[in-house]
């Protein structure tokens with residue numbers, strides 16, 4: 001057996017288990033709150049980032065007055081319909097900074113009245129120019145999609161590749177699935193080639209129980225990709241200026257407004273936990289001052305046996321660090337389980353598809369939480385540790401009696 | 402080996418100034434076996450603490466092996482306390498959270514060379530007849546047993562000087578005699594220098610030199 005300062009520290013913590021638990025507990029509370037809040041904030045950020053990525057478009061042009069509906073649909077997947085003239089696409093194409101466009105036509109389905117599926121969005125897209133749906137096919141279709149074929153979002157579990165679905169009297173064969181995006185707008189929609197939707201609209205007039213009347217020349221949105229040298233927001237201004245009657249929604253801006261709203265909420269929670277953190281530092285500092293006071297004699301004795309000032313400092317700091325790291329780890333587990341058990345609630349109330357950040361980000365959060373916990377103990381114990389190492393051995397021994 | 406020159410130290414108690422050491426001069430040679438007697442409160446522990454570098458005198462110099470104690474760095478001072486001289490305290494001085502064996506090994510935690518001294522620690526516990534309690538905690542031991550652990554601990558780093566403050570205060574006569582035999586053996590075989598504070602005239606008689614402390618003033622007997 002070789003005895004070291006670590007041994008002394010560990011023994012002391014073990015023999016004073018309740019006090020140790022109390023200190024580690026304080027660190028745990030702080031670490032749990034900070035960890036869960038930052039994880040949620042990170043997830044919000046990631047969800048939003050993914051959303052733009054999956055949408056594939058920098059700008060979404062919709063009829064004026066439908067931007068609220070369109071944003072709601074993008075963010076929460078609320079199915080919605082709106083229409084505008086298809087000549088708009090050509091006009092957009094001519095605008096400076098526009099690299100590529102693709103049109104989409106939205107059509108609501110509803111069970112009992114027309115279709116095999118409940119209320120969701122049928123999205124007609126243009127297979128030739130599409131850049132928003134085809135890249136996310138789980139298995140790429142090595143040929144053009146036909147007008148009686150459909151692609152499903154991942155969340156519609158009732159259908160698999162190979163099965164068929166009836167919508168407005170027309171039968172579509174499912175030939176592909178879209179990768180899970182976490183975005184309800186994509187995950188819960190059905191994608192059909194534009195021709196297929198048009199035919200379904202046509203056929204609804206005689207075959208379906210419900211007739212839809214959308215003229216041939218109507219579309220719902222024009223999705224725009226801009227050239228790299230132009231900021232999407234500027235292109236959006238050009239579009240709105242040149243084409244009256246449309247609104248150009250910049251994906252990034254949708255995301256940043258949502259981000260701002262959520263972060264205002266989360267920031268107030270975060271500032272409360274920062275307050276909690278400061279309080280924990282004071283509390284633990286106080287407890288450590290008491291501990292050091294109570295252990296004056298022991299510290300004096302260690303000094304008499306040859307402990308250097310830095311050994312005493314190290315002893316107190318080691319104890320603080322052990323408790324902080326244990327508390328920090330426990331907090332991560334506690335915060336993590338909280339997030340796990342309440343993930344559905346958190347996700348639905350914040351309206352975010354993801355609750356776990358990416359692996360690397362997650363590891364970084366764990367690391368930072370641990371570092372912060374360690375810092376909590378280190379800051380709290382610093383002054384008591386300095387004070388304890390400065391005591392004169394004989395005075396410490398006598399006063400401790 | 403130890404040289405105190407014109408050492409004084411006082412404490413302020415209330416409004417009064419109490420001289421715990423009053424112009425003390427003392428020379429201790431290597432291999433000395435010296436005892437200090439005196440009434441309670443006469444300043445014996447204070448003097449021993451000054452020799453052991455646990456407290457700084459108000460005035461005067463303390464030289465150990467030619468080094469002026471309070472002119473060296475705190476680290477060097479700590480090394481002296483660790484290797485050169487060890488203290489046996491008047492009162493219970495074990496760390497309650499460590500076992501008996503760990504307590505004996507404690508000074509090695511602060512030594513430069515980290516050699517395993519387990520066997521030596523067990524041998525020392527054996528010498529003070531307490532080896533069977535090696536894995537117990539101090540609270541499970543009687544006062545006298547705790548004192549013996551503290552005695553064993555003083556020798557773990559093989560110090561050249563042992564400063565013993567009433568080392569046999571709470572021991573029975575037989576154990577006291579055993580401890581004194583151990584001290585003498587360490588003194589004769591290993592040349593350990595002893596400074597012993599005692600109330601017992603029996604012990605004082607066994608020492609080569611005897612001093613008396615009265616109100617902070619040290620005089621040879």
Ligand SMILES: Nc1ncnc2c1ncn2[C@@H]1O[C@H](COP(=O)(O)OP(=O)(O)OP(=O)(O)O)[C@@H](O)[C@H]1O
Nearest residue numbers: 395398412419421440441442443444445446447448
């Ligand atoms: N740190 C201190 N603060 C105030 N007074 C002190 C301090 N240390 C010692 N004294 C006083 O100095 C005097 C000498 O104390 P010391 O402990 O040296 O006596 P002693 O000879 O060892 O006594 P005893 O035989 O009872 O152990 C005592 O009156 C004591 O009250």
Ligand SMILES: [Mg+2]
Nearest residue numbers: 445446491566
């Ligand atoms: Mg005394």
